[in-house]
Amino acid sequence: DGNTMDNTMGNIIGSTMQGLKLLVTAAGTREPIDPVRYIGNRSSGKMGYAIAEAAARLGAEVTLISGPSALQPPAGVEFFGVESAREMRQLVQEKFPACDIVIKAAAVADYRVKNVSDQKIKKNDAELTLVLEKNPDILKELGEMKQPHQTLVGFAAETQNLLQYAKGKLEKKNLDMIVANDVSKPQAGFNVDTNLIKLLKRDGSIEELPLMSKKELAYIILDRVMKLRK
Template structure:
């Protein structure tokens, strides 16, 4: 499963460092190529020679010591890695990464890599539940490419019982194996995703818009690309970074979004319409800023094209069309009606009146409804985690 995969194992200074030896061994038995970077503190618990004998590769621990035949070692290791696993990850390295600090070989290499980074915290229970540490973990969890592995609960080296144990090496290796197995499962599939809210100009200063941040659509684009799909993301204005490895098209209005979507639709295997498209636009946009001259002001609005409905009428029997329903009442009733009326294969419905759900939040809680009327309740979770569930559901749809 891991043959020819380059795994970078980062080992930090904690008593659980001894478990990293078994991690390296298990990865090698799965035919992965393993490079190890140790912090200086980690070398106090276990010697670099141990890892070198197991992996067959020299071990890096010092920014200024040349152990590979590379000019800039941390950059070379960063580029080489297919996956990075930090195990054990101490509060120190987690704080550095969350703050953008790169002051040793390990933190510098991680800052320079574009590979996914899996972080397995291991520490005293009180350290783990410390709000500063939890804030740092949340910061990393929300970033593209960072994955947090929850520590185990049990007896700790400090003599207490609680959360903070490094998970069993077999569990950590399985996490990496499962991830790499997913990477190419959508290879050859063309997926079109819309995201963000559209804006309809009133004058050169003002516009009609909505509260969509685009976070759900961007998370879906990132997840689909990670699994090997060819992804096109058509997005309204957002403040988000564009996920790596996708085709990105920036639009502002509903009509612009419709133009690009119509062009790409026929060649797409899956279309996920996560954008919050404005229902109306101003009939005549003012050429200059409208001044306040009266107590009341009326806008003459016309209806925007219903992009999703039009796609539902056009889609072939092989295509999968997925929509979203953001409601504040009668969630299931409205979502099921929308699924049928617009000829969708699946709809993701969320009640945006709920706390921490929907627009602008990093979390979401939804109901996933398919054409067979099956309803799956998804509890509150990060939009990144939800994106993985949605892509799984789409992959398993029968066409």
């Protein structure tokens, strides 16, 4: 029951998020190959949508920018759907200056196809070679634009050397906190309702959380963000 969870989790947070503007990005992006095909990833958007929903219930003014997802946008949230990394970047940069907190839970494609075909590429007997070029690094750009009153949280979904990569990302991208999860573990990857995460902060501290639902984790992540802002 949503309300019971709100009360329990609201007590954990011990404060509302009233008056705060929060931007959440969620799901994966799709990079077109031709009018029919695209390159994508396995992100469902569940974690980002759970964070947006929890923040709205706690009174924040929430904007959710999402790549393609089967999920329904949560009630009370300003929602924008995008396809590609470049579309997401444009919207995020527009909304960022007015936000207090940004949580980038989207799995943005690192690469896009260099020459997108206007027509469907026909199958032939030869192999097909796609040349990929790097997409803009939205999180890094936000880290460079970030003002002292803004809190920026990133995600690191890895299959190996989780803490090493997450720590590097936290520093390189000027984040306040990073949510690290090993997506190779059962019950902790894409398309499942639970997650197993570690929270790394700028002071070097690492908080390891037990396996729990993404909906519960959403409240804990928001609680830790609020503590960072005190």
